[in-house]
Amino acid sequence: MTDASEISRKPDSGKALLSRSDDRLSIFFIGAGSAFTKRYYQNNALVVKGDDHLLIDCGTRAPEALTRLGLSVTDIDTYLITHSHADHIGGLEEVMLLNRYMAGKKPTMIAPAAYRAYLWKRSLKGGAAHNERRDGRYLRFEDLWDAVDLEPVPGADRQLCETSVGSIRLAMFRTMHIPDSAPSWRSCAPSYGVVIDGRVLYTSDTRYDPEMLRFVEERYDIESVFHDCQLFTGGVHASLDELAGLPPALKAKTLLMHYGDAVDSAEAKAETLGFKGFARQWTPYLFG
Numbered sequence: 001m002t003d004a005s006e007i008s009r010k011p012d013s014g015k016a017l018l019s020r021s022d023d024r025l026s027i028f029f030i031g032a033g034s035a036f037t038k039r040y041y042q043n044n045a046l047v048v049k050g051d052d053h054l055l056i057d058c059g060t061r062a063p064e065a066l067t068r069l070g071l072s073v074t075d076i077d078t079y080l081i082t083h084s085h086a087d088h089i090g091g092l093e094e095v096m097l098l099n100r101y102m103a104g105k106k107p108t109m110i111a112p113a114a115y116r117a118y119l120w121k122r123s124l125k126g127g128a129a130h131n132e133r134r135d136g137r138y139l140r141f142e143d144l145w146d147a148v149d150l151e152p153v154p155g156a157d158r159q160l161c162e163t164s165v166g167s168i169r170l171a172m173f174r175t176m177h178i179p180d181s182a183p184s185w186r187s188c189a190p191s192y193g194v195v196i197d198g199r200v201l202y203t204s205d206t207r208y209d210p211e212m213l214r215f216v217e218e219r220y221d222i223e224s225v226f227h228d229c230q231l232f233t234g235g236v237h238a239s240l241d242e243l244a245g246l247p248p249a250l251k252a253k254t255l256l257m258h259y260g261d262a263v264d265s266a267e268a269k270a271e272t273l274g275f276k277g278f279a280r281q282w283t284p285y286l287f288g
Contacts, residue, residue: 007261014070016048018053023167025197025287027047027226029032031067032257032281034230034237035217040281041065043204044260045226047080047196053168054078054110054201056194060090069282074103078165079150080110081192082204083177084123092125096144108146112161112172115190116147140190154183158185171195173216175206180236185212200287201225205258208242213250222253224287226279231266243271255279 020026026048028125031041042059055076060258073095084086090286099107109116120141131137140246150172152160158173176184177191193203193212198220206212206228233239237258246254256270257279270277279285 003239010139015075017069017071018048018075019051020048023050025168025200025201027196027202027287028283029257029279029281029283030055030062030069031059032172032259034260035059037087037259037261040259040260043228044088044287045078047168047238049168049197050166050213052166054080054168056080057082057204058091058095059087060076061096062089066137073108074098074105076107078108078110080170080172080194081115081119082172082194083189084119085205088205089119089123092124094125096128097131100144104260106144106146108148110148110150110163110165110170110172110173111191112150112159112192113147115192116141118190123249126263144159145171155204156219158212165187169197173212173221175210175212177205177207178236185209195220197287199223201227203227203238205236208238208239210246215245217250224285225250225254227254228258229276229278230258231260231262240270240273243275248274251275255285 028046030044030046032043033040044055044057044059044062047054058079066073095107099105121205128144132139148163150163153160153162160173162171172192172194174185175191175193176188176191182188190206195201195216201216201222201224228238229243230237230239233241251274253276255276259278263278
């Protein structure tokens, strides 16, 4: 596994990362590590197809990772946010303030409307709203962001909803993440997985939830899976030992992400268990 500190600037860094000359879908992890990793950047992924792009989550260290890749948070047009832990939203204050006060523009956020309101009120408002007071009010979400609305899928469970960013098709659905005692996704705090172009499943953070995987595979022709994986069992993330119980065909197309610093010691085990391996940061995964 490659340490982020050992990676030099690549020829395809900078704004070249934000577009492709062909119509293949690219998923590029600016980081693939867990919340508290020190060897890797946090699990945030750049999705690119043609001239369209979006960043799935923007954690505390995402601006640093982007800088090392020759990018700024102001170069990213669209952010898809899956849940409110700092390794997924900790960089959003920088996104808002640099865009408003340096770039003079608004980025776009993809998230269900109810979650956008939750995210603003409980996480983003405190660091952004009180920077200005005009016409008797402080800043609001809409002063800092444009938003993409998602359409609910009729009759679907897990609050499944869909939208597109240019040529990139997206579906978001509820996952079972926090608290650890919640018996189902319905009693969890808002957290979402993503299906990209109807064929790539990106779970973001989730506990072990085979029902969720069945739900997605029944509706989409999934050819590749990027699944949350911690290296020990317990808490609010799926563990390698738990995921070992998945069907062999599913494991064979699954890359594991959101791992800890000891991932090197688990690579052989993951291979023996039948997984495709661990997702690597700063490596493009191409589809199509």
